[in-house]
Amino acid sequence: MNGTPPLTRRGLLGLGAGLALTPALAGCLPGDTPRDRADASRVVIGLSAAVTTLDPMNTTSVGTDLSVLSSVHSSLVTREPDLTIGPDAATSWRRVAPTRWRFHLHPRAAFADGTPLDADVVVWNVRRLLNADNALRMTPNFPSLIRAEKVDRRTVDLITSRPDADLLGALSFLYLLEPRWATRHKPATQAMGSGPYTITSYSPGGTIELRARDDYWGPAPAIRRVTFRITPSEAARVSGLLSGELDAVAGLDPQDLNRLRADRDLRIQRLDTTRMAFIKLNTLKGPMRDVRVRRAVNYAVDKRAITSSLLKNTVDPSPGQLMTPSYSGYTEGLTGYPHDPDRARALLREAGYGTGRPLRLELTVPSGQYVAGELVVQAVAQQLREIGVSVKINSVPFAVYMQKYLQQKAMPDMQYITQAWPTLAAGGLYGLFVSDSPYAYWHDEEFTGAVTRARGTDDRAERDTLYGRAARRARDQAPVLFLFPQPGLHATAEGLNWRARPDDWVRPAEMSWKGATR
Amino acid sequence: MSPMDQRGRRFRPGAAGAIGAVLLALVVLMALLAPVLAPHDPLAQDLAHTDAAPGVHGHPLGTDQLGRDLLSRLLYGARTPLLVGALAVVCGGLVGTLLGLLSGFARGWLDQVLSRLADVQLALPSVLLALLVLTFGGQSTAVLVLVIALTGWPAYFRLVRSRVLALRTMAYVEASLTQGVATWRVLSYDLLPGVRGLVAVTATLDLSRAVLMEAGLTYLGLGAQAPAPDWGLMVAEGQGQLLGAWWIAVTPGLALVALVIGANLLGERLAERGGGRRAARSTVKKTVTARSTTA
């Protein structure tokens, strides 16, 4: 390439980065074990995908980008490991009017460069978030937020267009930048925050190193140095754990359960996640408009065979439910569709499909997004083939998948998805299935009516009855191919305390080594 | 040049060629007779017996993570590499031979243009070019065949062209030309027979290059898609299971190696017999394999 200034300079930088890799490689000696790291309060965490940006408002990937950034930045409120909302930069908050929330900021909250985190900072960040010209990926999560108003130096109001119970949950994802710093630097590739750690090393898609800040205004984290290592392949995560290169990995594939359990230096935590996995059916167009076809595919799939083989019995098949029992408003006593291929074939014949008119379906799965997703989809597709349905599997990047699903309204006949609602309320999760939800692809008056009435009632018994009606309606109408809860499998090095969370956050500030001095 | 074409007591070249022919024939038979030989449907899953070791539960080569019979997948899996490889060789061979004939016969500006085109093609890295075409030109079997053929034609072109240049000076060709025989007759009756052997040799060696490239691109996810049985894809699928079920990835790779070795051995033997002089032989080899190292 010819020697124009920008390229040459960047080229040299690139080469320099590569050469810098050499000492970095040499500095990490083979003798580095979890025990050594425990003594030095260090931890190495394996992430399943590369961190693509350091701009916290331009990503919504909780398990990767935001997990790293939550250590570097602070938000007003945070989602605690028990899924309640707790304080971060805001010490307290309350609703002063139906559409106005008031937040009191921590008196010592400050950025790494000493700038205080005050009301002006919050106002600026909200303005940045809502500015459509910035085209930030976080913005759509704040549909009701209008603006922020400074009350005094340490008090700020957030104003919404309508009463919005989800605002606090959304705010736990909103990390605050320092206004002056942000205008002079590139937030996509640089970071300076008010969180417990600072980034000491980062390259796009590469390993990330963090160091605990000595001047952090909040409680000092037990882990002083953190390495986030990008291990896109499941095999690399498992071998990294087994060889002691990695201390903590979340969201492992149950296929590896036995190998991991056999290692005495590892602690395996299996927990019930709040996500339900199913194959969503597009009931608005194509063959899935017919409820007989929807029921047929439900009968055709042997859920138990999949959970016991591919998922190694880490979860049980869903009893025809859209959510897991941890939600308030969950209905007991439903049963799932049994595995009955003959009935499935009969239903298809009834619906007019057969040798003369074969049923062809398209099934999309986001690549590498869900635990064992691609494998499960292959199993489902094959079982559908066995009742004479031909299935074409498409594996697409998550961003493309979501785009088709929500923006273009062009969901395929079937797509693999897992859904959860952060507040663990049936009203929230069922909200994804009511007629006017862009997530639903299902217009059912009875279901929507029951959910809407349940949301509007304060009487618990009546509410649960209504949710029960909704649950039975969903089971009967089958807007999805019911599968199972997403398995939660986390592994940590023996001696590392980390309470695995049912959601996707991986936060080093929540970890500590047993018997560590600090 | 390989151990086989070094004169000496090491190995009888005929034997090496025979081994190559047998390997190649075996793979072709596998592909053709897959429906007869395969004990199971290559797509049928047995979720109760996933990751079964070879020989267990009536699966001679074991099963993969979805409980599919690996022997059946191996047999059917021969089809895509063979088909894509053969089609690419035919396409690249046809184009390269035709252009080589034209170039060597017409000489002049046409020869200059075509030769420079071949130079440019050879100066570009084939795998990277293939990635580029598959990204922006669409991913399908047809594009895969075309892109492998595209990186293969200059080998035929160069060899045929130089042979035609030599043949032109032969008395019988000159005689035809001076008698005013139609150009196409000269090309097809006088020149084509002279390059047939050469093209056959080149094609055999090119087959190994084409198969290697197909497998490499499929491994990267740019060829056949799941659940289709394809050797390159099977290796990719089994890579994550090496810890508990190494056979998923290792067996299809061995089949791939057998196919490539077969084509290489046979090609070298043909080159030795038909190619005649050592120099010509090494040119064939060099021109064909120079590009294959990147696959």
Place this chain on the structure above:
Amino acid sequence: MIRFLIRRLALTVLAVWGALSAVFCLLHFSGNPAVLMAPIGSPPEKVAQLSHALGYDRPLAEQYASFFGDALRGHFPDSLTFQQPAMDVVLQRLGATVLLAAVALAGAAVAALLVGLWTGSREGGGARREWPMWLVFLTQSVPGFYIGVLLVWVFGVELAWLPTSGATTATSIVLPAVTLACGVLPPLARVFRNNLRGELARPYSRTGTALGMSRARVVRHAAYGSMLPTVTVLGLEAGALLGGTVIVESVFSWPGVGQLAITALQNQDYPLVLADLTFLIIAFVMVNLVVDLLYGVLDPRVRHQAGESR
């Protein structure tokens, strides 16, 4: 010399022109390339805006001309996943690839030297001497990704000696480098071995032996004589390595430009794929040019041969 230089440079210019033209055609193949360069699902007005910003609404001929300037200066649209100029991302990853390629090339050179000396320094010797060449022949028939998978299995999984993914510890480079080296070893070993044989058969070697020089000394001189062609092949393979890195880096998740191209492709980050592959292709052509020129300087015979055959 001048003639050789001009011919070689002309070929390079032609190759770069050909590659860039191909890229340009592919980009415009499906109509408006802004659709590919815009973030997934951008509304039509955003695409139009980007199309204008990138100049895709100008006449094709004009775009064709400016495309060369942009490509050679490394000006590509922003990467969709990394949200910064695509070429910046590529260059940040370049170091890892250069490191891997250099280690692999050095390893292959040493291995070729050993194989060549072992098999080429003595006449005959049978299977006991020839087995390394058999191994080399075998290596050439094994796809690079399969060598990688086998190494992962044996050294990473069964023996658990070496890490198999990423660039995490000092030993991380061993397996990818060996895999990459396997791709270039066959031509190197052959050229060195055959030239060594040739040199040993020449009069000066025979004279040396006749005069009572030790076998080791004769072989040493012959080996020096075989260096030049070996070094050329080494240089040519340096370019080929760039293509090989795509597959090898993917097998081992090595954080270089090759793996970047594949992950960008999987993420449908087309600007990044474009920048990455264009950069690699041009780098490949340039490396080959430099090697050829160096060789031309070192060995006058080449200049004349090249002049004749082209």
